[in-house]
Amino acid sequence: MNNTEKTMDKIIALCKNRGFIFAGSEIYGGLANTWDYGPLGTRLKNNVKDAWRKRFIQERRNSYEVDADILMNPRVWEASGHVQSFSDPLLDCKECKMRFRADNLIDDFDPEAHADGMTKTEMFDYIKAHHIPCPNCGKHNFTDIREFNLMFQTYRGVTNDAKSVIYLRPENAQGEYVNYPNVLRSMRAKLPFSIGQIGKAFRNEITPGNFTFRTIEFEQMEFQTFCKPGDDLDLYDYFKDFGKQFFMDLGLFPSLGWGEINGTHDRTDFDLSRHQEYSGQKLEYIDPFTNERYVPYIVESTYGLDRTVLALLCQAYDEEVVDAEKNDVRVVLHLNPAMAPIKAAILPLSKKLGDKAMEIRDELSKSFMVEYDETGSIGKRYRRADEVGTPFCVTYDFDSETDGYVTIRERDSMEQVRVPIAEVEDYIASRVQF
Numbered sequence: 001m002n003n004t005e006k007t008m009d010k011i012i013a014l015c016k017n018r019g020f021i022f023a024g025s026e027i028y029g030g031l032a033n034t035w036d037y038g039p040l041g042t043r044l045k046n047n048v049k050d051a052w053r054k055r056f057i058q059e060r061r062n063s064y065e066v067d068a069d070i071l072m073n074p075r076v077w078e079a080s081g082h083v084q085s086f087s088d089p090l091l092d093c094k095e096c097k098m099r100f101r102a103d104n105l106i107d108d109f110d111p112e113a114h115a116d117g118m119t120k121t122e123m124f125d126y127i128k129a130h131h132i133p134c135p136n137c138g139k140h141n142f143t144d145i146r147e148f149n150l151m152f153q154t155y156r157g158v159t160n161d162a163k164s165v166i167y168l169r170p171e172n173a174q175g176e177y178v179n180y181p182n183v184l185r186s187m188r189a190k191l192p193f194s195i196g197q198i199g200k201a202f203r204n205e206i207t208p209g210n211f212t213f214r215t216i217e218f219e220q221m222e223f224q225t226f227c228k229p230g231d232d233l234d235l236y237d238y239f240k241d242f243g244k245q246f247f248m249d250l251g252l253f254p255s256l257g258w259g260e261i262n263g264t265h266d267r268t269d270f271d272l273s274r275h276q277e278y279s280g281q282k283l284e285y286i287d288p289f290t291n292e293r294y295v296p297y298i299v300e301s302t303y304g305l306d307r308t309v310l311a312l313l314c315q316a317y318d319e320e321v322v323d324a325e326k327n328d329v330r331v332v333l334h335l336n337p338a339m340a341p342i343k344a345a346i347l348p349l350s351k352k353l354g355d356k357a358m359e360i361r362d363e364l365s366k367s368f369m370v371e372y373d374e375t376g377s378i379g380k381r382y383r384r385a386d387e388v389g390t391p392f393c394v395t396y397d398f399d400s401e402t403d404g405y406v407t408i409r410e411r412d413s414m415e416q417v418r419v420p421i422a423e424v425e426d427y428i429a430s431r432v433q434f
């Protein structure tokens with residue numbers, strides 16, 4: 001019994017085999033750092049989005065959601081600073097042609113060197129002085145360091161000239177910032193209020209990914225709170241706790257470490273001041289009580305959606321010894337039932353009972369995602385449901401024909417109860433809410 005250890009390889013294999021996450025463009029050999037969500041992964045991701053939307057938009061006062069375009073006026077990215085300084089310092093090995101980030105080379109060589117505080121010239125000199133070898137071929141023969149902008153760039157229209165350059169957004173936030181005056185006016189909003197958005201962002205990074213942890217295309221759930229200068233510090237503390245609570249409610253625990261899936265920042269008036277300057281539009285707020293004018297401060301709270309999904313999968317994955325003597329181990333995803341892609345599996349004990357079981361499936365499907373499974377022994381079908389985190393299995397058996405009850409088996413405890421068919425929907429619905 002030594003195979004009950006969680007590893008990323010096992011989680012990746014489960015994701016692939018059970019329809020959570022596939023390698024992007026797989027039949028063409030894939031494309032580095034791209035992944036496609038399969039049927040169950042898409043549901044899991046949608047459940048996270050729904051939970052976020054409920055907690056951040058629906059339940060909060062003065063909170064509005066927008067869905068801004070991925071393509072924006074290129075001036076936005078000049079104002080935000082991304083055209084100027086959103087870049088990685090890269091260099092190529094002249095021997096094997098591999099490309100590396102200079103700061104990574106230095107940090108891997110000596111974690112105490114702190115490359116993030118060095119200029120381009122200092123990094124180049126350090127690599128030379130320490131004769132840092134190429135991690136791929138071991139030789140020391142690098143090009144100069146060049147700044148490589150992380151924004152994906154494309155051209156609008158038919159001519160590929162500098163005037164037609166547009167970018168895929170590298171973050172969602174600017175879509176919320178530029179819509180500040182629209183939301184303020186159309187929703188008759190008053191400070192403090194928030195604009196949230198769920199959407200894709202793109203970064204042309206060369207750093208390898210660790211599954212879906214770092215990808216070139218990813219989805220963010222962002223929340224920007226506009227406030228009076230001076231109110232920002234309290235809001236910053238508030239949203240740090242609010243975000244932590246959200247993750248705990250999803251079923252994550254701090255032992256995983258938080259830092260990289262959520263960031264909360266006090267942006268002060270930097271963003272709106274820059275947009276005011278670059279757009280020439282006044283972005284001041286006029287306090288309706290005091291008539292005071294000021295550019296609002298922003299407290300930003302950003303959530304990585306793909307990283308949240310990955311964290312949920314990693315935490316939920318378990319190999320549980322059911323019977324040590326028989327060497328019986330079950331793979332189970334202990335997902336929060338509200339996050340589970342499928343809420344219930346409907347299982348006829350015998351194929352002869354399929355029609356009645358299918359009726360239950362059709363009825364329950366009006367309320368939540370369910371699955372019908374009639375293949376294999378009931379034990380095997382339970383295990384298949386456990387493996388994808390389905391919290392309930394509903395078995396229709398020969399007694400159901402006469403007494404109108406079905407057996408509901410719960411995933412984590414594996415306990416079974418008899419429930420009248422008419423009450424199954426309520427039984428499950430009350431247990432899968434976020």
Ligand SMILES: [Zn+2]
Nearest residue numbers: 093096134137
């Ligand atoms: Zn090399």
